[in-house]
Amino acid sequence: MSKKKISTLGSKLGALGPGILMASAAVGGSHIIASTQAGAIYGWQLAIIIILANLFKYPFFRFGTQYTLDNGHSLLTGYYEKGRFYIGIFLVLSLFAAVVNTAAVSMITAAILSFILPFKASTTMLSVVVLSASMAIILLGRYSVLDTVSKLIMITLTATTVWAVLIAFSRTGFDGVMTPDFIEPSPWQLGALGFIIALMGWMPAPIEISALNSMWVIAKKKIKRVSYEDGLLDFNVGYVGTAILALVFLALGALVQYGSGVEVETRGVAYINQFINMYAATIGEWARGLIAFIAFMCMFGTTITVVDGYSRVNCESIRLVLGKDQTKLVYFNLCVIITSVIGFFIISMFNNALGPMVRFAMIASFVTTPIFAWLNLSLVLSKGQHKVKGFLYYLSITGLAYLSIFALFFITYELGLFK
Template sequence: METTLTENSLSPWDQLLKLVRTLGPGILTATAAIGGSHLVASTQAGAKFGWSLALLILFVNLFKYPFFRAGISYTMATGKTLQNGYAQMGKGYIGLAFFLNIFSAVVNTSALTLFSAALLGYFLPGNLPLSVLSLIVLAASLLIVLAGHFAMLNRISKFIMVVLAISTVAAVAIAWHNGPVAPADYVSPSPWTLASVGFLVVTMGWMPAPIEISCLTSLWLAKQRAEQDVTSKSALFDFNLGYWTTAILALFFLALGALVLHGGGQELAKGGIGFSHQLVSMYAGTIGEWSRYMIALIAFFCIFGSTITVVDGYSRALAEGLQLLRNHDEYSERSFATWVGLVAVACVAILLFFKSALLPMLGFAMTMAFMTTPFFAWLNHHLVQTADMPAELRPNKALVALSYLGLIYLFGFLALFVWWKWLM
């Protein structure tokens, strides 16, 4: 009763400040999401097909929503992480999540590292190979994560993400005022053909992020609950703010591609550094040449923040997953550090193989993310349907219906992709 009276006595401004201070896991999820799915997939969707895929992007975000929210609902209801829930369902479930996370950790971390390296090359003198730039980015990421300075970078990356969002909205407003570059008689190609199935899958793979990121959100929330007083209301506000901000930004990136690149006769560069320069030039050409290096710096820190976020999150998820398979409840910091090193070594091998092929690497990562997404979606759906949860956190009828629609959508598109790729 005393706590309730104290909270009720706070002014609206103080209550808002208190709510802002509890922001964390949801914003971290947004930080991890604003990477390849936005800067690459959404921009490419607009550049290739104009506005045709706007509804698809909205539907992807809508249909994935219940599965991401499951990480917040389950952890707030039980005090345990999603992976603890998988383990309670049975060893097979946590085993499946663990091995899928191994694959996702290596592929997704490698893709973001490669993208960060391509943007870093914008500033460094000389022509350092992308493999060397990638090693610099990966080494810096490991140093920050293992030195325990992730919280500081998290605060910086939130600020950078806000600035990038403002820059993107400003660029779209200016591009809208200037009008599209496509000629008036330009006929946009249709994305609704069999030849475009691969691109649609790539677009949906990381939109807004792979669903296994919900496991990382759950881990971050459990850690936050141990250090702060987090309520169900504040946790859901944090999640919804981060999630729907990424969805809206995806549409802005699509708009930028549709207005600045679509129908202009310009192809997206396939080389890593060339592609990153092209993205920066798109902003600079719209906002003004004065903004070139500012935009490049903001984009780099945004993707670099995403890289560190997934290095930290996936390593924690793998450390916890292995401990649960061994029937231990908690993982040690030593186990976490070991997984950071193992993920880094695997990433180096992947990066040396792909070298400068940024777009193929990102496309491969997004495709694999899409193929694993339905299985994580089903795990989260089954867990929240069977767990004992209070009424305010249990999914209502509308959310349950949306969850079933999402499963049909994800498994249906997976079946279509498998048929298109290997059976057609």
């Protein structure tokens, strides 16, 4: 009988990785765009929405990590054992989300890079650079390099973002740049429902990221022995850090843009450009480089983790559907290359349609969130040593009800029943 691994400070630090990767994948569109837009349009009012979204989704993201640490195999295997129907739905949604999200995040990253570079370059060509760099890190470095890079990016991102907020607060105060005659809009009306739904739907990330994190846990355990306690600590560090960063980005929008009299852009790339310009005008021209660097680090980290994570889950899902015993490394490499190439193809050929594609991916992912939330819960109720009970169980039941009602609300809104 093997001895239980003792958790020490060294083992805790060594276990960090999958949770940080999850955070890096989450902070792209949901944080730097949605959270800052929430602050820019409604000030501090939607902070409660961000907190509730992170709170109610917490159990279902945690269960993905918990299931893998407890049973030794991926969340996808659990879906497959529940029934081919579930892994089939997941694979279809994941394949579509992989290429669309890769195209979206790499294009935004390339656009930010164009703001930083001292020379002019097309977004399309810079997308090649971003995707090529991401592929190189994934294919040449494998998980160990991805693990290290994600930690560096998240540490830099967190430090510079908090620094930027402190500078903004010291210059503008809690009220930010609100003009005396500014009339504060209320988000608590049907006209704002679409924005709130989008904000909460992607906060902190789509539910399939729990499966991505499960695959990263397995990859981590192949290079380092990780105990159950240390693995959960890694998850909590990543998840809680992501939730805090969402509020920090909300603060950036509230302090720098809210009430300034400038209409907030809703398109991602245009908004980031506007945000950088507004920040420079409020804090000082010297801050333009700082905020651009924050945005770039955020989106580049997201691009790397999106390409790697979706490639892992798609490769594993295909293996399960086909009934193969083991996924060969060459197949994973092929998934990385195909995901990146198709992502670039979408940027090149369907640039104008990328927005509707992302919205469709969001809708498809969000309306199935209660299904996979229930699946994640059912897996930790039926298997494993650490079965869910007490406060976490009741939080998950409340969260499941909340997500189901929210999905129904989303569908009825899209059908035009709330006018």
